[in-house]
Amino acid sequence: MAEHPHAQLVRKGYEAFSRGDMDTLRSLTASDATHHVPGNHPLSGDFKGVDTILDYYRRMFEETNGSMQVELRNVFVDGRGHAISVHHFTAERGGKRLEEDGGIVFRIVGDKATDLDECVEDIDKSNEFWS
DSSP, X not given: OOOOHHHHHHHHHHHHHHHTOHHXXXXXXXXXXXXXXXXXXXXXXXXXXXXXXXXXXXXXXXXXXTOOEEEEEEEEEOSSSEEEEEEEEEEEETTEEEEEEEEEEEEEETTEEEXXXXXXXXXXXXXXXXX
């Protein structure tokens, strides 16, 4: 049985993110999308608009000197425009290492992600790593 189109979109996005393929990410994201990043650190907050979102991703790669890796573990869909990803994240930055599970709740309209709500396993550990 074929995978749901929303799950395919999320998988394609994770593959593009892992390659640093911002053109593909742009094609999968609505121009007015928002990525909500939890925490209280310089890379947390609401990133509005596809250019701002892609700049956030660029900053993550820069801050970790390319060490950041995200392994997609699973995708769940409801068939009504929502998908949830579960992933494992690792990165090194400034002598610190972060390794944790997390996920993103996606709102999808048509064939584009319009809203991304990121969740992390340990918000305090994430804050400490990115601060």
